Amino acid sequence: MSGSPPDDDTVEVTLVPVTGPDGRQQLAALAFTSVPLLVEAMGERQPWAVLPVGEIDGALRGSGARNVLVDPRLATDEE
Incomplete structure (x- = not known):
């Protein structure tokens, strides 16, 4: 796996x-x-963490996020 x-x-x-x-x-x-x-989507050597679904709200508290995009396909210059 890439990243850590x-x-x-x-x-x-x-x-x-x-x-x-x-x-x-x-x-x-x-x-x-x-x-x-x-x-x-994001390239090699990305840091990552595993969060149970029930902990996502707490992890995002205070971040300003209004929602979560799951497995987004990010636009590239080629699109």
Whole structure:
């Protein structure tokens, strides 16, 4: 596997701006269901952590994220 889990209890979350249902910008967290999908979307050597679904709200508390994008396919310059 590429990348590695963090060395401590800190979880760093990537937030991206997305257009919400009301047409306004809001922040969304990125989450991946496997390390290979993370590497495919974000590149090699990404840090990762496994969180139970029930802990996601707590991990995102205070981050500003309004939702979570699971296994997003990120746009590239070629698209």
